[in-house]
Amino acid sequence: MSVKLGMIGAxxxxxxxxxxxxKVERAKIVSIFDLNTxxxxxxxxxxxAKVAESADALLNPAEIDAVFICVPQFARGDLEEIAAKRGIHVFVEKPLGLELELVARKEQAVREAGILNSVGYVLRYYDTVQKAKQYLQGKTIHLIQGFRIGGSHPxxxxxxxxMSNGNLGDAVTHQIDMIRYLAGEYKEVTAQFGRNTIKTLKPEATIPDAGAVTFSMESxxxxxITESCxxxxxxxxxxxxxxxxxFLQLTGNGxxxxxxxxxxxxxxxxxxxxxxxQDNAFVEAVAAGSGDSILCGYADGMRTLAFTIAAYQAAEERGTVKV
Ligand SMILES: NC(=O)c1ccc[n+]([C@@H]2O[C@H](COP(=O)([O-])OP(=O)(O)OC[C@H]3O[C@@H](n4cnc5c(N)ncnc54)[C@H](O)[C@@H]3O)[C@@H](O)[C@H]2O)c1
Structure with missing residues (x-):
């Protein structure tokens, strides 16, 4: 059985x-929409594939079984809710959004509709990350050190x-998620962010250029986590x-x-x-009608977003925030 897919964002x-x-034999992309025609x-x-007239027109259950939502986090509107109401299974890119209230509403819509859902925390799918997860079961971790340092999205x-929630919200979210995936839930966070270079190099930018976050886990x-873009x-x-x-270390994004x-x-x-x-797992899940092969669902991805939101809140309040 082939799985018919729509893609919002190109x-x-x-x-x-x-x-x-x-490379996924069952997958057939049938329609694509992007504001950039x-x-x-x-x-x-x-x-x-064909070009759809609008995102709404693309979300047609007579034409597609599932949708890949690949527009940036500021541009998703209520796409997930529309797809859920129409019974269209959803793959959505990370991060799930910019604030929790809206994302929680979408999570409820996705859950109540019973559609299959997958979030683009793609690094979970490395066999190395799976081996790390297996190894860490039952181990007592006392310290976690993470960093992600590099360039900016153009x-x-x-x-x-x-629009992005900065490097921490958009890119370092992968490291935030990997820590959760391997070591359990976060408890509390404190954070500081700087704009030492970006304020002169790119004055129109409003994101920080560096961040230093400390956290405790439920365990x-x-x-x-330190980061620079x-x-x-x-x-x-x-x-x-x-x-x-x-000692267990993951480098190169896992x-x-x-x-x-x-x-x-x-x-x-x-x-x-x-x-x-990741994509093969989602397509197989849709074909089988079971989410067993999906490693990050919408509710799980929302917990990762909660950490970013808490870190920015902690920095603003100069305090410790519960995740
Ligand atoms: N999982 C990963 O490793 C990974 C990697 C890169 C990006 N991402 C995520 O994917 C998303 C997109 O990132 P990108 O790098 O492709 O960005 P991009 O800027 O390269 O592309 C975004 C596309 O969305 C289109 N677009 C914007 N608003 C739209 C709207 N309202 N309706 C339709 N199309 C619209 C733009 O025209 C553009 O083609 C972001 O959320 C990003 O965080 C995830």
């Missing part, structure tokens, strides 16, 4: 999905805090999970895993394409 991440979905036409031509929306572990000579990401009797303990000192680099794994 920008950078939509192209990654289109490339991955070409030329972009939509090019994308549609590359996969043999699109103008990305440098506007009210009792504590940790830090303006670093030309040093980039990368890493999360270290430290216990008295083990692609490379190191585990050291009394019996081993191993480093493994994944050969997988996590976008393919």
């Amino acid at each position: 920008g950078g991440i939509a192209k990654s999905h289109m490339n991955a979905l070409k 030329e972009g939509a036409e090019q994308a549609a031509a590359s996969v043999g 699109a103008p929306w990305w440098s506007q805090q009210h 009792g572990a504590v940790g830090t 303006l670093s030309s000579f040093h980039s990368g990401s890493e999360i270290k999970f430290i216990g008295q009797d083990f 692609k490379t895993l190191t585990i050291i303990d009394n019996t081993q000192n191993v480093t493994i680099t994944s050969k997988q394409d996590p976008v393919y794994e």
Whole structure:
């Protein structure tokens, strides 16, 4: 059975999905919508789909089984709710939004409609991240150290805090999510953000250029995440999970895993394409009518968003905020 898909948004991440979905045998992209008509036409031509007249017209249950929502977080309106009401299964990119109230309303709509739902926390699909999750079961972590340092997204929306939620909300959200996925729920957060470079380099930008976040977990572990989106000579990401009797480190957005303990000192680099794994899992879920293969659903993705919101609130209040 082929799974008929619509795609809303034809920008950078939509192209990654289109490339991955070409390799998913069951997947058939039938229609695409983007405000940029030329972009939509090019994308549609590359996969043999039609260009829809509007996002609303694309969300037609007679034509599609599921939709990939790949527009930025500020531009999603009530697309998830419309899809849910029409019984169309939803894949939506991370982060789920910019504030929790609206996202919670969408979560309720998705849950009550009973549609399958998947969120683009793609790094969960690496076999290395799965191995890390298995290894950490039952282990006592006392310290978590994470960072993500690198460049900025080139699109103008990305440098506007009210459209992207900054580097922490848009990019570092992957590291925030990975920590939750591997070590359980966050409890409290404190944070500071700076604009030391961006205020002169890019005066129209409203996002911070660096952040330093400290947190505690429900388990009792504590940790830090530091981040920069303006670093030309040093980039990368890493999360270290430290216990008295083990050390586990994920680098390269989870692609490379190191585990050291009394019996081993191993480093493994994944050969997988996590976008393919993620998209294949969603398409298989739709074909099977069961979400078992999906590693991050809408309610789960909303918990990751809660951390970003709490971190910005903590910075503003100069205090500690419950996640
Ligand atoms: N999972 C990941 O690793 C990953 C990677 C990159 C981006 N993303 C997420 O994907 C989303 C899009 O990012 P991107 O890099 O593709 O951005 P982009 O700027 O490259 O593309 C966005 C596209 O959306 C279109 N668009 C904007 N508003 C629209 C609207 N109201 N209706 C229809 N089309 C509209 C634009 O014309 C553009 O083609 C963001 O939420 C981003 O965080 C996720």
